[in-house]
Amino acid sequence: MIGSKPLFFIAVLFLILCASIILATGMGFLKITALEVIEILGSRLLGHDPSAINPTFPFVVMEVRLPRILTSALVGGGLAVAGAVFQAILLNPLADPYTLGISSGAAFGASLAIILTLFGIIIPPWLSIPVFAFLGAMATLVGVFSLASTDNQLSSNTLILSGVIIAAILSAGIGFIKYLADEQVSIIIFWLMGSFVGRTWADVLTTSLVVFPGLLFMLYFARDLNIMALGERTANSLGVDSSRVKKMLLICASLITAICVSVSGIIGFIGLIIPHLLRMVLGPDNRVLLPACFLGGASLLLGADTITRAWLPSEIPIGVLTSLIGGPFFCYIFRKKQLAKNS
Amino acid sequence: MTDKLLYRLNDVSFSYGRTPVLKDINIELRKAKFYGLIGGNGSGKSTLLELMTGTLPPNKGRITYRNKRLSTYSKLQLATKIALVPQxxxxxxxxxxxxxxxxxxxxxxxxxxxxxxxxxxxxxxxxxxxxxxxxxxxxxxxxxxxxxxxxxxxxxxxxxTEVLILDEATSNLDIHHTISIMRVIRRRVKEDGLTVIAAIHDLNLAAAFCDECVVLKDSCIFASGTVNTIFTKDLLQTVFTVDASVQSNPETDFPHIQFRY
Incomplete structure (x- = not known):
């Protein structure tokens, strides 16, 4: 079923992503040309010293910029893929990676870690904010699933409702922690708005260890996901064990979301807008859509992060930026599509 | 005859929670026949079809397909044998x-x-x-x-597949498409040996296209047999509580039902 047009499109997206990684690495306070970036990367890979380049450049590229850029790309890609999977499983185009309350869980975990440090309880460094956020997200996932498990078929309504209930409870908890934090509340607020400042190679590694296997796992089930769009009964009669596939893919998408949130804070809109845009261009076939979402989401979030890092006079939180750009753009697309449908 | 036997249901019962939906169902279905499943709303037609597609396991009794328990087939194996058109x-x-x-x-x-x-x-x-x-x-x-x-x-x-299960598949269609689709399916039964099990509300449609009918009433099988033996004034009165006259049509060889409104 996959023609040459979608494959070409994916190849183009891949090239765009590579180009934006290289261009973004060159941008910032120190201007580095694309050729120099490629030379630095090449010399690192081949293990010899670049000769004619300013000696501070390799450090800036390898230790400062590249980890941040790769983390933002991985998070963008991860969120977009998770969003696409959530939409396909819940048969609800409004679903996004945070539908099951994962973001609230992560936010609660992070707030808890911050308030504990504020109260002078020393948290060992390996149990830092990201770890708390990840644990919070996982606990939420377990909570939502056990609440929804009364329904054997795990219907979308039960899942979405369970997510809403748990998220509401957690939001109240976050509100309470913010209240306790009193004047220091800004630390929590800033974390919640998302940021890629100061990401390291460790972040790149942990994120990719979840995102890439997760993506492969989802691709393995991409055709089953297509069939599941026909509805539970029909999917079963076509040989797809839909409740099992549903459960596995939900857990997989949630894990990806959890690692993304814990690394970067809550970044909205990527998981909603990218799958929608690409579905308009490529159609709903998940075998094409999922890889395209990864590449598209990665490029978009990387681009947004580069704007706030290198262009704007002072950094604004990335989560705010994506919603500020993404929201109106989405309105425009949505309106255009509705008008086209009615004419 | 046994080589043509597809389904055998032995004392099959099913309930949702405490509500019994099917009680002690015993039927045998053979290859290359058009079966109609008729009965009022909530008589258990859809549930019986779910049991036969293997989506729901019976609480009691056994269902065999080609002399093997239905539950021993994998989902994918069943998908190559049984197709479903949902309601x-x-x-x-x-x-x-x-x-x-x-x-x-x-x-x-x-x-x-x-x-x-x-x-x-x-x-x-x-x-x-x-x-x-x-x-x-x-x-x-x-x-x-x-x-x-x-x-x-x-x-x-x-x-x-060799079996096609229709759960009120033509209820949304206009009369032209209903008839032409039923003809296509009927032809597949005759020419390709397809077996059709169809829940049908329109009794005249069932009478015209089915070989045999299974009538459900109050979670049990009320009657089963060829359309000419099934569609009688008495049965329609008992099962559907409607007043109707049944004429056998010598030209077409299937009964024609006229309801008193």
């Missing part, structure tokens, strides 16, 4: 008509392979027989209810 179908994603019908080939296409020429041929053939070939590139969300229903039936035909 309700809705779709929010913009797949084209052709994509949807091709999905019927899913159990025949190994993971990570592309559909073969044969898969495309049978997809095309199924669309042709349902009179939707001219819609093949249309997005599914832009179809009318009747067109959508024909797409769903075409999808099940493309699955090329």
């Amino acid at each position: 309700h179908f809705s779709m929010d994603f913009e797949y084209s008509v052709k994509d949807i019908v091709l999905m019927g080939r899913h159990p025949h296409i190994p993971r990570f392979s592309s559909p073969s020429t044969y898969d495309h041929e049978s997809t095309r053939h199924a669309m042709e027989s349902m009179d939707i070939l001219h819609l093949e590139d249309r997005p599914i969300v832009a179809l009318s209810g009747g067109e959508l229903q024909r797409v769903v039936i075409a999808r099940a035909l493309a699955q090329e």
Whole structure:
């Protein structure tokens, strides 16, 4: 079923992503040309010293910029893929990676870690904010699933409702922690708005260890996901064990979301807008859509992060930026599509 | 005769929670027959079909398919033998008509392979027989209810199974399409040896196209047999509490029911 047009499109997206990684690495306070970036990367890979380049450049590229850029790309890609999977499983185009309350869980975990440090309880460094956020997200996932498990078929309504209930409870908890934090509340607020400042190679590694296997796992089930769009009964009669596939893919998408949130804070809109845009261009076939979402989401979030890092006079939180750009753009697309449908 | 036996249900019962839906069902269904499943709303027709597709396991009794327990077949094995046209179908994603019908080939296409020429041929053939070939590139969300229903039936035909289960599949269709679709299915029964099990509300339609009917009333089988023995004034009075006269039509050899309104 996959023609040459979608494959070409994916190849183009891949090239765009590579180009934006290289261009973004060159941008910032120190201007580095694309050729120099490629030379630095090449010399690192081949293990010899670049000769004619300013000696501070390799450090800036390898230790400062590249980890941040790769983390933002991985998070963008991860969120977009998770969003696409959530939409396909819940048969609800409004679903996004945070539908099951994962973001609230992560936010609660992070707030808890911050308030504990504020109260002078020393948290060992390996149990830092990201770890708390990840644990919070996982606990939420377990909570939502056990609440929804009364329904054997795990219907979308039960899942979405369970997510809403748990998220509401957690939001109240976050509100309470913010209240306790009193004047220091800004630390929590800033974390919640998302940021890629100061990401390291460790972040790149942990994120990719979840995102890439997760993506492969989802691709393995991409055709089953297509069939599941026909509805539970029909999917079963076509040989797809839909409740099992549903459960596995939900857990997989949630894990990806959890690692993304814990690394970067809550970044909205990527998981909603990218799958929608690409579905308009490529159609709903998940075998094409999922890889395209990864590449598209990665490029978009990387681009947004580069704007706030290198262009704007002072950094604004990335989560705010994506919603500020993404929201109106989405309105425009949505309106255009509705008008086209009615004419 | 036993080699033509497909389904055998022995004392099958099923209940949702404490509400019994089917009680002590015993039937045998044979190959290359058109079976009609009739009964009032809530008489257990849909549940019986669910049991036969293997989606629900019976609480009691056993269902065998070709002399093997139904539960011993894998989902994928069943998908190559039994196709289902469900009562309700809705779709929010913009797949084209052709994509949807091709999905019927899913159990025949190994993971990570592309559909073969044969898969495309049978997809095309199924669309042709349902009179939707001219819609093949249309997005599914832009179809009318009747067109959508024909797409769903075409999808099940493309699955090329030996059993086709229809759960009130023609209830959304106009009379022209209802008759032409039932003719197509009837022809497949006769020529290709397809077995059809169809829950049907329109009794005249059932009388015209089915070989045999199974009548459900209050979770039990009330009667079963050929249409000429099933459709009697008394049965219609007891099962549906309607006043009707039944005439046998010598030209067509199937009973014709006239309701008193």
